[in-house]
Amino acid sequence: MTQSMLSPSLLSFDVFGTLVDVRAGSYGAFRAILRECGALNVDVKAFWEHWEERNIAHYWEPYRSYKDICALSLAETLHRYQVRGDPALIRHYFGAFANFEVFPDVMPALDALSRKYRLALVSNIDDDLLDQTPLNRAFGLHCTAQRARGYKPDGTLFQYLIAHAGVPKRAILHSGQSQFTDMVGAKPLGLTVAWINRRGVALHESVPRPDFTLRGVGDLLPLLETGVTGGYPSSANEPYVGRPARW
Secondary structure, eight states, X not given: OOOEEOOOSEEEEOOBTTTBOHHHHHHHHHHHHHHHTTOTTSOHHHHHHHHHHHHHHHHTSSOOOHHHHHHHHHHHHHHHTTOOOOGGGGHHHHTTGGGOOBOTTHHHHHHHHTTTSEEEEEESSOHHHHHHSOOOSXXXXXXXXXXXXXXXXXXXXXXXXXXXXXXXXXXXXXXXXOIIIIIHHHGGXXXXXXXXXXXXXXXXXXXXXXXXEESSGGGHHHHHHHOEESSOOOOTTSOOTTOBSOO
């Protein structure tokens, strides 16, 4: 059993689903879309999840803007549910960004972490939509798909993070909620990753295991205070504060 010290100087964060409750914040917009399509019988949560799956699939393709991907994915999801509608209705979703809310643990945690660490954002997003999101604090580095001209899953966005971090890769700790974008994109590049598994979902067998599995952003505080990695068994399917997600 070996132990090593966790000593990052830069903490990077996924935004939507990690810092911001994007699901709760956008269901109303998607209900408005379905209402205008005359399809309120469709389960909005299932509809949203299929739409998000299509977004992630398109992240692997040659770069197009996030807004364009969202419209394309909406068209595909409407077709999947046999609903007739205009993909331009995705404007309801874009209009919801200014009213998104951060999770309750986020601001106290970021305030405490910012006293010791540089903070960065890493998001599959267009700059204008990130600017509309009420994060209510400054971050030292913004890494967006628009700036990187690419997304997380193929590593493009994380390569942008590494190139602009101003610290060695080993000094970066990335925290994110999406196993299919954060882990898939960051772990093959050698980044240390904390999976913020707020929803308690199982880790898919195809996904690289995170270094840590946490219940929320607030759980970074005891993890970083302890500063020890290695030597503690933990399942990536069971959030466990301060414990690695693998041996």
